[in-house]
Amino acid sequence: MNRLLLRTRARVRDAAKPLTEAAVGALTVGLLRATRYFDPIKTANFFGRVTRLIGPRLREDRIGRDNLKAAFPEKSPEAIETILAGVWDNLGRIGAEFAHLDHVWDYDTDHPEQSRVEIEQRTHELFARLRLDGKPALIFASHLGNWELPALAAVAHGLDAAILYRRPNIESVDRAIERMRAVKMGTLIPAGRDAPLKLAEALRQGQHVAMLVDQYLTGGVEVSFFGRKTRANPMLARLLRQVECPIHGVRIIRLPNHRFRAELSEEVKPVRDASGQIDIAGTMQAVTTVIEGWIREYPEQWLWLHRRWR
Structure with a gap:
């Protein structure tokens, strides 16, 4: 019964x-x-x-x-x-x-003091290098501040970017969100089995590939995060094995009075094994350490609501 x-x-x-x-x-x-x-x-x-x-x-x-x-x-x-x-x-x-993605990015290069977003000089320098050096690059972000804005910033300032994103499970929501994201967010590549192939091809074509890397992944590589073991998605480091290129982190922090600050990290050097090959776990630990530092500065702006440790 x-x-x-x-x-x-x-x-x-x-x-x-x-x-x-x-x-x-x-x-x-x-x-x-x-x-x-x-x-x-x-x-x-x-x-x-x-x-x-x-x-x-x-x-x-x-x-x-x-x-x-x-x-x-x-x-x-x-x-x-x-x-x-x-x-x-x-x-x-x-x-x-x-809901306002098509016009939420507000930075005027001629009048930065009147803009809603502030960008420090070092970030300007790093961004110009990425845009003009003729090389692909891997750019990582985390669920910190407003994590939708870096893709808008890249396209608004002329960076050829391919963005990995996760589709919502509900089809109608997926269609609506994809239409909003597609306005000014560069090439959108949905997460899935063929995503690594598409991302590697984007790198080979000289694009800048960006992805969020701060959530737990079953079967991922082991890293230390706030002194505790967890698992990270190794996709970024595996792509680096296929196409060696610079790695940078990006964050857009929320400031008082409805303002933001956009920051690019210095180049994150990959870790290599004894043979000189990219060490997957070591490189993801280097990336995770940068993200942990960001979160320690602004803990109230990170998405603590998912199970980062299992």
């Missing part, structure tokens, strides 16, 4: 799944479209307040708190809660800003 009941429940759940996904998809697409009609700054403030209110009621809030306690055992419970509130606020703001 119990087996029959379980099978019946499973069938009902499977039958309802397409309807549920369709409803969620329609709601998400409708929300994104509606958000475009409102002032982006006021909407970001509102979304930030909403996620700060709703976030603590979700399962991910506990995950985030556990992660923060593991990463910062020296911090008080009050400090942990302050960081976590900032995480939810940042996530809400990203959602609002995503």
